[in-house]
Amino acid sequence: MARERRSRDEWQRIVTRWRSSEWTAEYFANRNGLSPRTLRWWSSKIPAEDVVNATPTFVPVQVTDLRRTELGSIELEVGHVRIRVELGTDPDYVAALVRSLLEIRVAC
DSSP states (O other): OOOOOOOOHHHHHHHHHHHTTEEEOHHHHHHTTTOOHHHHHHHHHHHHHHHHOOOOEEEOOOOOOOGGOSSEEEEEEEEEEEEEEEETTTTTHHHHHHHHHHHHHHHH
């Protein structure tokens, strides 16, 4: 089975996510379907200053009306922090909480 080939830009984004995650190469790679050896190799090829200056990639999210589901809560994962909020929680409060966590991660 052929492996997916990624561009240098893609690897720069992956290495940026790994370096900011505080996870080991093995854990991050296994969690994301990557080879730890390849992740370390690309990490050695991409200078830390390239990663620091990289623009974060945001993924579009589609929010549906969760109140119609039978779930009692939802979980959000921000880096290695997992947040569980009850359905019906004010979305502005949740957004502020996530922004605060992201700011803390950047400051560390």
